Amino acid sequence: xVTYYAGVADDDRVFKALADPTRRFLLDQLFARDGRTLTExxxxxxxxxxxxxxxxxxxxxxxxxxxxxxxxxxxxxxNPVPIRLIHDRWIDKYTERQVSALADLKHQLEETA
Amino acid sequence: xxxxxEIQTTQVYQVFIVASPEQxxxxxxxxxxxxxxxxxxxxxxxxxxxxAHGPGGELWGDEAILESDPPRRLVHQWRSQYDPELAxxxxxxxxxxxEPQEGGVSLLTVVHDQLEGAPxxxxxxxxxxxxxxxxxxxxxxxxxxxxxx
Numbered sequence: 001x002v003t004y005y006a007g008v009a010d011d012d013r014v015f016k017a018l019a020d021p022t023r024r025f026l027l028d029q030l031f032a033r034d035g036r037t038l039t040e041x042x043x044x045x046x047x048x049x050x051x052x053x054x055x056x057x058x059x060x061x062x063x064x065x066x067x068x069x070x071x072x073x074x075x076x077x078x079n080p081v082p083i084r085l086i087h088d089r090w091i092d093k094y095t096e097r098q099v100s101a102l103a104d105l106k107h108q109l110e111e112t113a
Numbered sequence: 114x115x116x117x118x119e120i121q122t123t124q125v126y127q128v129f130i131v132a133s134p135e136q137x138x139x140x141x142x143x144x145x146x147x148x149x150x151x152x153x154x155x156x157x158x159x160x161x162x163x164x165a166h167g168p169g170g171e172l173w174g175d176e177a178i179l180e181s182d183p184p185r186r187l188v189h190q191w192r193s194q195y196d197p198e199l200a201x202x203x204x205x206x207x208x209x210x211x212e213p214q215e216g217g218v219s220l221l222t223v224v225h226d227q228l229e230g231a232p233x234x235x236x237x238x239x240x241x242x243x244x245x246x247x248x249x250x251x252x253x254x255x256x257x258x259x260x261x262x
Contacts, residue, residue, distance in 0.1 A: 066125045
């Protein structure tokens with residue numbers, strides 16, 4: 001089933017968000033240690049605070065980053081679910097075919113042997 | 114490049130689901146639903162406990178419910194009783210937040226935190242653990258069928 005609805009992160013946004021080295025770097029940073037502030041993330045990049053904010057906003061829009069308040073701090077968390085959904089929807093489908101193609105090949109070879 | 118991964122003591126997972134908050138609440142508290150996407154676990158809320166049984170009826174979890182506000186918020190303790198080594202760790206906490214959005218969509222956020230005393234559980238549930246559950250829950254609610262594989 002394909003669903004498109006306004007305001008909901010879809011595959012396009014995830015792919016677009018991932019199609020940038022700075023944003024992948026930010027995700028890697030959060031993967032290594034989750035729950036970081038903008039200041040922490042900014043310190044790892046040679047980029048203006050505004051630039052980093054723009055990238056984080058795109059990641060948030062794609063659902064890949066979720067922010068939560070902790071006292072006075074705004075913490076950024078990696079949300080891996082959209083990537084998993086793409087994996088389930090796209091990667092699984094093709095690896096399955098590959099596996100079944102190999103299984104077919106095995107059958108054919110064994111039958112002719 | 115090798116990146117050292119620290120134990121994540123707070124983990125946040127979020128997914129949009131084409132379903133009402135009531136449907137999501139039902140799907141996370143009704144054993145007939147949970148067994149289809151939660152590693153086969155039959156989960157139910159009994160009094161102030163969240164009880165989980167495995168497919169063979171074995172006890173997988175019996176944890177205190179800390180907050181229950183159907184269909185919007187459920188907070189309960191977590192202990193991985195399916196594995197003795199994990200079960201020996203300190204209990205952690207799981208918060209389910211369900212927020213209705215426009216167009217019949219709801220945003221489900223799962224926060225697994227207070228994992229400071231449970232590093233093995235933190236490593237075990239992080240990433241694929243919760244992702245499989247949430248991906249399966251979304252698929253089940255949107256298609257009526259469990260996720261393959």
